[in-house]
Amino acid sequence: MKRVAFLLGLWGLFSLCHAQLSDAEEGGDEEVVDLFTTPRSKLAASTSDFGYNLFRQLAARDPKASVLLSPMSISAAFTQLSMGASERAEKQLYRVLRYHSLQDTKIHDTLRGLLASLRASTKGFSSVERLLLARRLRSKPEYLNTVEKQYGERPQILLGGPRDLKTVNDWFRQQTRGKVDRVLATPLPRNSAIVPVGAAYFKGKWITRFGKMGKMEDFQLDGAAPARVAVMQQENYPVKIGMDSDLGCTIAQVPMEDGVSMYFFLPDEVTQNLTLIEEALTSEFVQDLANTLHPVHVQLTLPVLKLVYSTDLLALLSGLGLSEWLEDTDLIKISTQAIKLSTVRHKAVVETAPEGSQYASAPSSSAQQSLALSYRVDRPFLFLVRDEPSGALLFIGKVLNPRDLASA
């Protein structure tokens, strides 16, 4: 009993304070810019905020489901689309992508540079975006050329009919080196005019490797018997930690190679309701976490993850503020015909494995070992994959049961 109280006391050292944050929030949008100083990190902050908004929509659509998104990928697909828009429609899209306050006249070059840095092979992140356009639109060659020149992918012309599905899926599988298969999980709606598609894959490498792996342990479920999942474990693992009593969770940042981190938001209780945490997420909040979490060594237990998620995002766009745009997309640089979106496809795959480039150091004494704090991700949680140098949100996921997203 005494030991528990003592440990709780230790955890108390890692409490987070939100005073700073709420001050900043009162200032509104402008404050964000102060934290992010280069065009690249400002763009990354905007894209992350778009991602958090989209994630909230997705989480609300089905509160009992595990979900996974790559905001970078979806944002990049819509940015390609925005190149075909009238001035009015571009404004509508930019507002939702959170580009409107950037005052970046070279936004496409900034994005291309950001994507290139994120896709460096050492980060373990890859993403591919492409627009699919119906042949009957007779797309303007200038638009196709502009997109190809800027982002390296020429929009694909759909012939109409069942063969498109295989062509598109084969292309994405090749581009992702087999990591994202069947990006179109279901056939495209008949008469699809334009379809943004984004596929993303992540398998990062930890800085510190996990010594034990493959053991099966209980993962607590809200209102059901625990699931058995494979875990990886390591003593004396260097992480950064913070207890957030407002959000009722403990947050851990686990460093990966080349400036990537994984953040775990682990609720104190076993619950499917992570609304409080979801509502708090902004690029500013997470940047603040990165600056305030406390370095500490813990006994770390993580589930071995292979998450595969694919979804149609179209129905979420209205909730983001695009309902007016969806009525009249005004994509006048793509075609003279009116274009309606009938689907928006996204597929995301995230894997974790025990490999890392360094061994954890041994605890310096057995006393230290017996007092070790433990951090166990063994109940529904939320996670982020973030690129620290830019602040870009590569992935965000809610895992209610690691087995939910085992394949799709």
Ligand SMILES: *[C@@H]1O[C@H](CO)[C@@H](O)[C@H](O)[C@H]1NC(C)=O
């Ligand atoms: C989830 O939690 C929030 C905040 O604690 C609460 O307002 C909401 O009613 C909860 N939702 C459900 C479905 O229980």
